[in-house]
Amino acid sequence: MTKFSSVDPDLDRRRFVHAALGVTVGVSGLSFLTIIGSARPVTRETPDRLPPTSGDVLVHAEGDQTGMPVDPGTLTPQPTRAYPQGVVAGQPVVKSGDPDNLLLISRFPVAALRPPTDLQAAPEGIVVYSAACQHLGCPVGWKNQDETYLCPCHSGNYDPKRGCTVIGGPPPRPLPQLPVTLRGGQLIATATFLTPPYGVSDQDFDTYIRRSEMTEKP
Ligand code: FES
Structure with missing residues (x-):
């Protein structure tokens, strides 16, 4: 009996090829992951992503008046869509870069509004x-039958006359109210949202409020 075991040259070649393929696949996979990683969008702070804040003017988000200040006299229960416009680095900026900043503005008879609506933040209804x-x-969106807000995705239903309390569907909390006042025939925000908007936790709300203060005051 020899001390050398017999070696199948084909077997060794297959092992080598498999090992080489393993390395190749590993490197390729790593490269692929690197590419995917570098392709992931990076969220950067830009002026149009800043939260609404005191002094922002509410301007139309759509239609032929896009970018024009909302006239409070034209408002009805059916909401008007708007964005806050502030001044950043000396330039007016429509803050349309964050989906949380799309606003619904409704006007109801004053007597129709109930807590937990912040009535101080809801001038003239x-x-x-x-x-x-x-x-x-x-x-x-809007549900005309009972004058409520309805989400088209999973039927989340909110009552805008009662602080956008959830009255149906899966939303875990009300839509946040933006406090406003009337000045010079325009609607002006007096602060940022009163409660955290979508995607902002209670713990992160202080940071969100500090970000809102990056907008210049008029
Ligand atoms: S996203 Fe609105 S109910 Fe699901």
Whole structure:
């Protein structure tokens, strides 16, 4: 009996090829993951992503008046879509870069509004809320039959006359109210949202408020 075991040259060649392929696949996989990683969008702070804040003017988000200040006299229960416009680095900026900043503005008879609506923040029956659904962030729409806000994605239902309390569907909390005042025939925010908008936790809300203060005051 020899001390050398017999070696199958084909077997060794197959092992080598498999090992080489393993390395190749590993490197390729790593490269692929690197590419995917570098392709992931990076969220950067830009002026149009800043939260609404005191002094922002509410401007139309759509239609032939896009970018024009909302005239409070034209408002009805059916919401008008708007964005806050502030001044950043000396330039007016429409803050349309964050879906949380899409706003719904409704006007009801003053007597129709009930807590937990912040009535001090709702002049002449005008209430303003973020349109981003608190469930998964879809933009909320209008349900004419009972004058409520309805999310088209999973039927989240909010009552804008009662602080956008959830009255149906899966949203875990109300849409946040934006406090506003009337000045010079325009709607002006007096602070940022009163409660965290979609995607902002209670713990992160202080940071969110500090970001809102990066907008210049008029
Ligand atoms: S995203 Fe609005 S109910 Fe699901």
